[in-house]
Amino acid sequence: MEILEDPIKSSENARHMGVRVSELHQVPLEEQDLEIVERKGVGHPDHICDAIMNEVSVALSKEYLKRYGHVQHHNIDKALLAAGEVQRRYGGGEVRRPMLMVFGDRATYDVDGDPIPVDELAVDTAKKWLKKNLRFVDPDRHVRYQVELKKGSAALTDIFKRQGKFFGANDTSAAVGYAPLSNTEKIVLQTERYINSPSFKKEFPETGEDVKIMGAREGKDLTLTVALAFVDKFIENESQYFKRKAEVEEDVNRFVRNRVKFDSANVNINTLDKRGRGMDGIYLTVLG
Template structure:
């Protein structure tokens, strides 16, 4: 198949009357699953290369983060049941009789990611791990044993990309990055990383809805909660206004 370039006859998004954009921050369960599975794939690839000289077959892109159970209260609650991180899909567990520690590597990689990105999550106490990765099928794993200059493809896929971002997309993305930045967390340490922002633009008017969790052990009472919420709202509004000029 050769390269084809066609013109898209469509009104650009920025010129349309309605635009809706959503961003899930680093502490959102969807983001956590995607990020951890990506890190597991990278870690597997590096270890396969180190041991065998090439990347062995694996598909690491399915995960589930099941909710735990907590009891919240001002001044600090407790985790009654930890979250459950489930790893799914396939990997190479054995190479010519040499066992490969897929499960151990996956769990350790997840713990490292959680420790580095979520300040209030203890990967040992607050998360359980369930590895459901299975061995790959013979039709796929033997690709790496075939001779030839190039490995054959083991799947079909299509990708869609676009650029540049619209003003609304940039505003939503930059606002989430700001709320999860070290400077913001230093100023407002009671805010967690589980952030979700929806931007809705109607004509030239943009409204942002920010879902931002508070950490109960850093909030002593109801008055402090509403005081800090108002301060955070003003700070985020200032950030958005400065970038909208």
């Protein structure tokens, strides 16, 4: 089935695309035999980069609006969080070399000779986000910052100097969206949010924010595989680690089973762990 808007009647409208709605011929996702869903939590490096760059774009847009009444050209969507170096230790380790946060892409640094403190704004925004979302990360001691944002090209920045009701687009892009979430998607998202909730952290303070969940549904059976960083200052030895991990696993299993209607639902945490291997056999971190 395909539905097309009324025929285009003028050259002005000729630049606009019609709306097309097509039917997708496939087995609904919930009825398919296999479904795999992944969620990277708030402390995962990928999530950190995306969230910080989004906040930088928002902060920069607000600064542009305050100064000039409209948003200036910028592309703030590329970042790198390079690993630091730590010494893990039961009872609390130390950071030997801080992480490196690199900001990339382009921004408008001045308008008609009026400078905008883009670099300072980017770093300040990142520090605020880290302080708000990661309990054990000190934005000043544990992270270094490298701003590699450059000025936008003349052809793109000029768009924002042109008169008219609307600015022209500075890029071509396509967006994909869908709704509603499947039951598997819902429980994976809910579980990550639960593990990183204030109430969970109060009950299990040794769990960090770096969480990744892989949900696999085979028919009516669901398995969640969770990678969950533990913080070494709360753990005195290997035995305590496995004891607390078992308690966390029991709690998360209860949370999941109370919210799904699958034939079976199982949560497995840090499946690479192996007793007797010491620090090499457990998922222990300094900053979580």
